[in-house]
Amino acid sequence: MLNEPIVTKRVELDDSHTLQRYLATGGYEGLKKALSMTREQVREEVTKASLLGRGGAGFPAGRKWSMLRQAPVSYLVVNGDESEPATFKDHLLVERDPHQLIEGTVIAAYALGVTQAFIFIRGEFALGIERLTAACNEAYGHNAVGKNIFGSDFSVDLVIHPGAGAYICGEETSLIESLEGNRGFPRIKPPFFPAVTGLYGEPTVVNNVETMSNLPWIVLNGGDAFAALGQGSSAGTRLFALSGRVKNPGWYELEMSKTTFRDLIYDKNLGGGIIGDKKIKAFIPGGVSAPWFFEEHLDLGLDQDAVAKAGSMLGSGSVVVMDETTCPVRASWRITRFFHRESCGQCTPCREGSGWLEKIMRRIEEGSGRPEDLDLLMDVCDSIAPGVTWPPQQTTICVLGPSIPSSIASAIRHCRDEFLEHITLGHCPYEKDHILTGAAR
Amino acid sequence: MKHNSDYIDKVLERNAPSAGGGFSEEGLKRAEALIALYPKKRSALIPLCHLAQGEHGWITEECIEEIAGLLGVSPAEVSGTASFYDMLHLEPVGQYVISVCTNIACMLAGAYELLEAAEEKLGIAAGQTDTDMRFTLEEAECLGACDTAPCLQVNSRFFGPMNSASFDKLITDLASGALAGVVPPHGVLSRVERVFALTAKDTDDAGAIDSKEAGQK
Numbered sequence: 001m002l003n004e005p006i007v008t009k010r011v012e013l014d015d016s017h018t019l020q021r022y023l024a025t026g027g028y029e030g031l032k033k034a035l036s037m038t039r040e041q042v043r044e045e046v047t048k049a050s051l052l053g054r055g056g057a058g059f060p061a062g063r064k065w066s067m068l069r070q071a072p073v074s075y076l077v078v079n080g081d082e083s084e085p086a087t088f089k090d091h092l093l094v095e096r097d098p099h100q101l102i103e104g105t106v107i108a109a110y111a112l113g114v115t116q117a118f119i120f121i122r123g124e125f126a127l128g129i130e131r132l133t134a135a136c137n138e139a140y141g142h143n144a145v146g147k148n149i150f151g152s153d154f155s156v157d158l159v160i161h162p163g164a165g166a167y168i169c170g171e172e173t174s175l176i177e178s179l180e181g182n183r184g185f186p187r188i189k190p191p192f193f194p195a196v197t198g199l200y201g202e203p204t205v206v207n208n209v210e211t212m213s214n215l216p217w218i219v220l221n222g223g224d225a226f227a228a229l230g231q232g233s234s235a236g237t238r239l240f241a242l243s244g245r246v247k248n249p250g251w252y253e254l255e256m257s258k259t260t261f262r263d264l265i266y267d268k269n270l271g272g273g274i275i276g277d278k279k280i281k282a283f284i285p286g287g288v289s290a291p292w293f294f295e296e297h298l299d300l301g302l303d304q305d306a307v308a309k310a311g312s313m314l315g316s317g318s319v320v321v322m323d324e325t326t327c328p329v330r331a332s333w334r335i336t337r338f339f340h341r342e343s344c345g346q347c348t349p350c351r352e353g354s355g356w357l358e359k360i361m362r363r364i365e366e367g368s369g370r371p372e373d374l375d376l377l378m379d380v381c382d383s384i385a386p387g388v389t390w391p392p393q394q395t396t397i398c399v400l401g402p403s404i405p406s407s408i409a410s411a412i413r414h415c416r417d418e419f420l421e422h423i424t425l426g427h428c429p430y431e432k433d434h435i436l437t438g439a440a441r
Numbered sequence: 442m443k444h445n446s447d448y449i450d451k452v453l454e455r456n457a458p459s460a461g462g463g464f465s466e467e468g469l470k471r472a473e474a475l476i477a478l479y480p481k482k483r484s485a486l487i488p489l490c491h492l493a494q495g496e497h498g499w500i501t502e503e504c505i506e507e508i509a510g511l512l513g514v515s516p517a518e519v520s521g522t523a524s525f526y527d528m529l530h531l532e533p534v535g536q537y538v539i540s541v542c543t544n545i546a547c548m549l550a551g552a553y554e555l556l557e558a559a560e561e562k563l564g565i566a567a568g569q570t571d572t573d574m575r576f577t578l579e580e581a582e583c584l585g586a587c588d589t590a591p592c593l594q595v596n597s598r599f600f601g602p603m604n605s606a607s608f609d610k611l612i613t614d615l616a617s618g619a620l621a622g623v624v625p626p627h628g629v630l631s632r633v634e635r636v637f638a639l640t641a642k643d644t645d646d647a648g649a650i651d652s653k654e655a656g657q658k
Contacts, residue, residue, distance in 0.1 A: 083585065085587075086545060087587075122585065124584055126596075133635055137639065159479065161487075162630055164527070165528035167582065249587065318587070326549060334543070
């Protein structure tokens with residue numbers, strides 16, 4: 001489906017993480033070319049590429065950068081705290097092609113005129129941290145990072161910063177707090193962007209790992225070549241992570257917009273269909289913060305705008321498939337439990353709401369629910385995200401709170417009968433003898 | 442795997458969590474080198490917690506005091522920050538911390554059944570450590586390896602897809618030391634260290650180190 005992958009061309013080679021393999025496959029040529037251009041020219045190519053941020057919010061990278069033109073930027077922080085459930089693309093890029101990430105980061109640092117960059121990697125990705133650290137050492141030795149890179153007058157230092165296990169640190173202001181040595185509490189907005197007040201109170205750009213990994217190709221091939229892939233604002237390729245009840249879970253680099261969810265899930269070269277050839281019940285189009293999609297959405301393209309128009313988000317590009325044997329109550333309960341565990345605790349609606357939602361969901365799943373619980377759930381959701389609409393309103397500092405109702409509202413609105421069946425039967429109709437282990441006991 | 446310092450070799454020799462104590466002499470030097478990487482000292486707080494955990498298997502009170510001293514903050518600020526993060530343990534944990542993911546993708550692939558099998562095999566519930574401090578079992582949130590669901594980590598190293606039979610084998614292999622090359626002692630995040638001399642701030646050193654020496658694997 002794709003003539004030439006952009007970010008995954010090396011990942012299946014055994015030694016894809018070494019400098020030797022990287023150089024043998026065109027590595028650091030993008031950086032050399034970038035250094036021969038002016039900073040403005042590099043930024044121009046990225047703007048022309050219409051590269052949407054690959055972290056989840058989908059904000060155009062070029063526009064993010066151009067917000068900083070007035071003030072000099074102090075720091076570049078690469079967000080590798082990939083923790084959105086069912087997302088594993090940055091994990092792949094860090095572990096399997098760390099030099100590509102470093103090259104992209106140095107290109108961005110050059111374009112922004114930054115002399116200090118950080119790559120924040122989720123602590124759980126220990127092998128990724130090892131490989132990235134080794135690659136960073138190699139890159140310094142190769143003069144691709146450090147002083148007077150490749151003989152130019154550009155110098156930048158790069159620090160690989162390990163996280164320590166907190167979903168919320170993927171939120172950029174929380175990530176900055178964590179990088180400053182604090183608890184990962186998101187900052188109050190405004191200012192909305194770290195471009196205004198970021199790390200140590202100075203202008204900071206925060207970009208995602210996959211966004212950075214695209215830059216070497218964009219510089220080498222030009223922004224227009226990137227924009228020619230995909231459609232409209234969804235340009236280029238994107239790394240999709242497919243999981244759940246499919247035959248071939250895994251990552252797939254696909255041209256944006258050109259592939260539909262149906263292709264991704266059913267094509268024999270992609271997802272390969274549902275395990276046991278069962279029917280699909282629902283799927284999550286972009287990480288568990290996104291409202292669920294159903295059979296009628298299968299023919300939508302993997303396109304940021306199309307998915308948004310249909311009432312959800314492409315988010316982190318992770319698609320989770322639930323089949324006809326999946327209990328929607330249990331699935332949405334588990335997602336709610338995640339948000340409850342990961343709520344940072346600053347805002348009452350999120351901290352308390354997520355806990356009550358989780359408890360109510362659990363009692364329904366365990367057969368002790370009441371018919372009025374459905375309205376109660378929606379009422380609590382309404383306190384976190386007034387109106388329970390998409391895109392959501394919020395009563396909290398960050399978007400973790402308004403992400404909580406996504407799965408609950410989707411499940412209740414589309415699978416109401418199954419919720420009621422749990423309540424009438426007094427047990428889960430899917431797995432009669434099923435116990436909820438762990439903290440649920 | 443080839444490591445790039447004697448210090449890492451020393452840390453990898455630890456085969457049990459320690460009862461307490463502060464940083465080793467070499468660890469303190471590493472701590473100072475880590476602090477020097479950041480424009481502001483306090484940014485090194487979490488890396489120093491990882492360093493302490495790498496030496497002891499958990500973050501001891503003595504290390505909290507020393508980190509506070511190094512960063513010029515109070516010990517309460519160090520433990521207050523550390524207690525926010527799932528990976529940082531302020532109490533002793535087992536030699537192997539086993540984190541079973543039960544989030545949506547793993548759950549759809551049988552993670553709760555796996556967790557039950559793990560609890561039965563180890564004779565402890567999620568959240569507990571066995572009496573000889575060998576294994577700690579945790580129920581984890583999504584670990585980012587959903588293509589190998591249901592997955593788990595042992596001391597932050599990935600295994601998956603797992604079932605009860607492969608779990609039993611994993612425990613046998615861990616106990617026999619067969620996985621020592623794959624799974625380092627708990628708390629050792631990276632077996633490759635940054636070559637600290639490599640910064641643009643030091644005018645002479647950047648680029649001077651041969652990449653062959655620079656910690657490749």
